[in-house]
Amino acid sequence: MEPLGFFGIAGHVILLFWPVWIAMAIVLGISYMFRANLGLYGKLYGSTPGIIGFSIVLFWFMTAIFADAIAPFDEISQISGMKNKVPGTPVPEMEGAYYLFGGDNLARDVFSRMVKGSQTVFVIAPAATLFAFMVGVTLGLPAGFFTGRLDTVLSFVANLVLAFPVILLFYLLVTPEIRNTGYELLRFGDFSWQSSIPNVLAAILFLFPIVFLLVLFQSKFYTRPELRNILVGVTLVIGTWYYLGFAFNADPLGVFAMDPNKLNIFVAVVFVNSPTVFRIVRGLVMDIKTRDYVAAAQTRGEGPWYIMLWEILPNARGPLIVDFCLRIGYTTILLGTLGFFGLGLSPESADWGSTINEGRKLLSIYPHPAIPPALALMSLVLGLNLLADGLREESLKD
Amino acid sequence: MAETPILEIENLSISFFVRAGEIPAVMDFSCKVMPGEAMGIVGESGCGKSTVALGIMRDMGNRGKIVGGTIKFKGRDMGEMSEAELRDLRGSQIAMIYQEPMASLNPAMKISKQLMEVPIIHDGATKEEAYQRSRDMLEAVRLPDPDRMMDSYPHQLSGGQQQRVVIAMALLSKPALLLLDEPTTALDVTVEAGIVELVKDLGKKFGTSMLFISHNLGLILETCDRITVMYSGEAVEAGQVDDVFDRMRHPYTQGLFRSIPLPGADKNSRPLIAIPGQLPLPHERPRGCNFGPRCHHFVDSVCNEREIPMHTVKGHKNHTSRCERFDELDWDALPEGVHATEPVEPGDVVLRMDSVKKYYSVAANQMFGGGETRTVKANETISFDARESETVAIVGESGCGKSTLAKMLLGLETATAGTISLGNRNIESVDIEHRDTETISAIQMVFQNPFDTLNPSQTVGSQIVRTLEMFKIGNTPGERRQTMLELLDMVKLPRAFENRMPRQLSGGQKQRIGVARCFAGRPKVVVADEPVSALDVSVQAAVTELLMDIQREAKTTMLFISHDLSVVRYIADRVVVMYLGHIVEQGSTDQIFSPPYHPYTEALLSAIPIADTSVQKKHIVLEGDIPSAMNPPSGCPFQTRCRFKDQVPNRLCETEVPPVRHMKGGHQLKCHLADSILAEMEPVISFEAKPKKAERKAPAKAKSSTAGRAKKTATKAATKGTTKRASSTSAAKAKTASAKSEAVRVGDAAVGFVDPNAGTAAKRPSKAELAKRKGAVDTTSRGKSKSKAPSGAAASKTASDGVRPKAVAKPENPDDLKKISGVGPKIEGILHDLGIYTYAQVASWKKAECDWVDDRLKFKGRIQREDWVSQAKKLAKGK
Secondary structure, eight states: OOOOOHHHHHHHHHHHTHHHHHHHHHHHHHHHHTGGGSHHHHHGGGOHHHHHHHHHHHHHHHHHHTHHHHOSSOSSOOOTTOTTOOTTEEOTTSTTOEETTOBOTTSOBHHHHHHHHHHHHHHHHHHHHHHHHHHHHHHHHHHHHHOHHHHHHHHHHHHHHHHSOHHHHHHHHHSGGGGGOSOEEEEETTEEEEOOHHHHHHHHHTHHHHHHHHHHHHHHHTTSHHHHHHHHHHHHHHHHHHHHHHHHSOOTTSOSOOOHHHHHHHHHHHHHHHHHHHHHHHHHHHHHTTSHHHHHHHHTTOOHHHIIIIIIGGGGHHHHHHHHHHHHHHHHHHHHHHHHTTOSSOTTOOOHHHHHHHHHTTTTTOOTTTHHHHHHHHHHHHHHHHHHHHHHHHHHHO | OOSOOSEEEEEEEEEEEETTEEEEEEEEEEEEEOTTOEEEEEOOTTSSHHHHHHHHHTOOTTTEEEEEEEEEETTEEGGGSOHHHHHHHBTTTEEEEOSOHHHHSOTTSOHHHHHHHHHHHHHOOOHHHHHHHHHHHHHHTTOSSHHHHHTSOGGGSOHHHHHHHHHHHHHHTOOSEEEEESTTTTSOHHHHHHHHHHHHHHHHHHTOEEEEEESOHHHHHHHOSEEEEEETTEEEEEEEHHHHHHSOOSHHHHHHHHHSOOTTOBTTTBOOOOOOSOOOOGGGOOSSOTTGGGOTTOOTTTTTSSOOOOEEOTTSTTOEEOOTTTTTSOTTOOOTTOOOOOOOOOOSEEEEEEEEEEEEEEESOSSSOOSOEEEEEEEEEEEEEEETTOEEEEEOOTTSSHHHHHHHHHTSSOOSEEEEEETTEEOTTOOGGGSOHHHHHHEEEEOSOHHHHSOTTSOHHHHHHHHHHHTTOOSSHHHHHHHHHHHHHHTTOOGGGGGOOGGGSOHHHHHHHHHHHHGGGOOSEEEEESTTTTSOHHHHHHHHHHHHHHHHHHTOEEEEEESOHHHHHHHOSEEEEEETTEEEEEEEHHHHHSSSOOHHHHHHHHHSOOOOTTEEEOOOOOOSOOOOTTSOOSSSTTTTTOTTGGGSGGGHHHHSOOOEEEOGGGOEEEOOOOHHHHHTOOOSEEEOOOHHHHHHHHHHHHHHSOHHHHHHHHHHHHHHHHHHHHTSOHHHHHHHHHHHHHHHHHTHHHHHTOOTTOHHHHHOHHHHHHHHHHTSSOHHHHHHHTTHHHHHHHHHHHHHSSOOOOOOOOOSSOOOGGGSTTOOHHHHHHHHHTTOOSHHHHHTOOHHHHHHHHHHHTOTTHHHHTTHHHHHHHHHHHO
16 A cells, blocks of 8 residues: 555545534534524634634544544554554555554554543543632632631632642652552551542542532522522532542442542642632632622622622633633643653553653654644644633623 | 814714624714813713714724714814824823823823923923923912922822823813813712812813813803703704703703702602603614604604704704704693602601711731731711601712711621611621621612622522522512512513613613612611712613602611712702711701801802702812821811811811701701801802793793692792791891892892792792792792882892992092902903992992992802902002
């Protein structure tokens, strides 16, 4: 078989992405039709940078979902004779199969690794950002609302974390050795829990979403006990379940579980991001709490948590959504950086940072293994930034 | 007129181009400003008045564009000027003053540097020259201590001082045209009065033409010669201020005047009449007359037939109106649906505040504690009662502690000392979190800013339902929803609003929701914190009426917090005047609005701009600004600005806080002034008789109001006139009587006030009151005696009050009377007409003569204040 030329490669790539194209067409088409009723998301369709950004993000998101259908090869399987082969090289003894973006120095398909790498990003980055927001919001609201000593203490701690060099912090938090710190505190049969730093942090940080939701429901629906009981009950059941799974790796049903390496990174990312979110939320609360509708809520006897969660937080959503998008981008870069330094994830992992790091070693001779993951990382972050810009622009127009 | 106008705008149209397409902001706007003339543009928000100003400056951003018409400046078309020429013009020939003074000054530059830029850039002045000119200009705008001002940064000055600096900057280049875009909206009333007077004087002094943009008709009356009324992007009426104010020929203008509380309005007998509906959005303007859908006189296929041009009003000078039917309309008829109501008798005391104090301590350093703590005395010995279904107004400027008072009532703060009792419960030390539901729902608040009182991310319905939930009203969500819908009915909003988001509502509608929410728990006391001040004039009336209707029905006590005394006079039964945390005066509305006044009340009354040409005001402009509550003056809080301070012996004002003095009928004053001085105070607001107006209105009145009602009101007015004023001191009355004698002598009283049907009295009860004040004849007797008698009576009365000084023939060398400070060329002319030519003549005046001349000059008390007599004596000696 002849090696493929540039257009051949492009054509094959476009064809391979067919599930993504269809999914994108459906999502964008339907959203466009109903954009008038979709609030801020619908308005995004009126902003050029916003819709470009959203399309890029959606592309990678769909790629992550359909990665197994798209990738022609397994991300860690090696095919002999394909080591460092240039893009478009046909795979021997397989009819119609090519290494579209060439092979890396372990003879793995660069294209498949890039596609699979998107999964790591889309599992960790948004989830870690979401948790960071839960922590930042839950602490930032009372700090900004009550001010005084509570604010002083929390702000001081946040500043302390922010003052520490991020990369150094990651070196400390993400190294595998850190899992060996602390003592084994619990042991039931083959389950054990050690008070290592990531474990303790996980136990604390994963608690925040549950607390957040419980306070959210209790503060508003205590006037309607039946509804409150249902909501609080559901939150407690699901919350305990996921908490056991993620924080203690003890999910009885085995649905929620996290690889210790990923947990390390996850916890570290949440820990580093939450102080910044805390500061943003605190500032927003201080601004919004002077509005008359907050005073109106107070004068009808609402409790402080109702005011924070139902009066202030929804009206701080504009800047928070924008920051959320940007922060996913930063986290993606952070994950790439960590991968590049070989921290956290296992060496054979297909994540973009690790792939770039591996490709770097032979960059002067074979540039092709490093370029696709680098472009992927760049385009995703660019897409997130454009999306954030679009959202900011549209939310200000209201 | 041979003069070229400074500014001539012809058929100007300005549009903004946005994604949705072209939005016309100004259409077919024409106006002319002659040299030295002040033109007012008035209209509600969104009517395009600021866009006109920006169009003149050619500063409309990249979205705005002039799509038609011309703007000529001194005869030159500005559309043909190059960018460089325009740049040259801006700031030197045309200067603009904006609403927010802090935003017009660069916070990082000293005042001197910012001011000096103007002469350096536009006139190429040297630094020294520029400094000198800037300093002189600061003096001209009456800023105290100009040297210190020159050396300050903008944030070190108060709002009023900043605005004066901005005005100085605008005037430095001696512009031919000054554009003022709501220059005083951000300032307090007493500060506003100072700025307005300054602008007026400077206009005369420098001969600058002015374009004064405002939503406040009273301000326009005080400052402008001509006025243009704008509505929805078009000028709807233009003319001389007097014509437009007294003989308006456009239904919108009339609607505006009917919806503002003028001194004659009364909440029971002459309620405000709101303009129905709301301003159309720019892309939803109707065909034909833009005001059509809201107009009482709308006639299909006349008003919506074509785009309506400006019609000239015959018989009025330069008066134009954009109304097709102004010739056919009866301009004095009241629209239907106006009903007088019986005044409600106040019941038992519901809320009692007794010596309530609120001090805040402000720590210097929060983080590590320590540092010195300072005490801010926000409220100082506040005592007053409020009865059931009574409206108590709390009046004062920013920083007077009225918001702190509201917070204490609502439980957002607790009192430092004293007691607040609501019914039989003491609530002064119970904060909101510890109050029971009953107390919370018994005292509720309507907030000031409608754009802020509703949570923007919840539907209107859910916010009301939430309130019901909190007040434990209704048992099921269904019941509460039903109550919520009834509340929407109560505030006259369609039930479909249940699912609207606040941003889909107009300001007035939002405020109605605020009212509904406030009355959801059937409160006993409602604190209304300037509930209408942020709304447009035409909407204000509707919301005010709604609030009062609900109050009347629910027998609620209302604490109405406001700085606007016209609204207060209209709405309140009793008034509490606050200054720097102290209650300086309180009493019934009549007691507050008639002498004796507290000096601060007097200044406040004089500061409100009143949009009525028949009202005469005494001009009292307070010096300086309100002191900070952090650092209040010693003794009387008002002593730093009081004009009576030197009349109290022993510097008592500076050393001792005055005690509360109980006057007649529960009227309380906090002042050191002696009784005799208080007794001599004159009313600030008085009516000037207007013959033309009275003649015109009388017959129409008789037609429009039924005879029965007219009579009833007339009798009421008459009794009011006699009883109400009985308490006011006779000395003050006598003075006013003479002050008005001129007008009465002309004979207008015969026609104006002595209508057999008492029609005028029906229209404006205070006219009767005014007649009483004139002391000419007793109102009732005049009703019978008809035309000649009163004028004779009035004339004979005149002689008894004030004595005409002896006149002489013009001597060969008349003295230069202008040397007496306070006498200008104009006054000199009047004095000459009276046969007064020499210092000796003036020097011989006694009080009676002074009074007589004073009345002729229409300067209340100026002759005595400036002591012309002793000045003249000195001059006569020195001759």
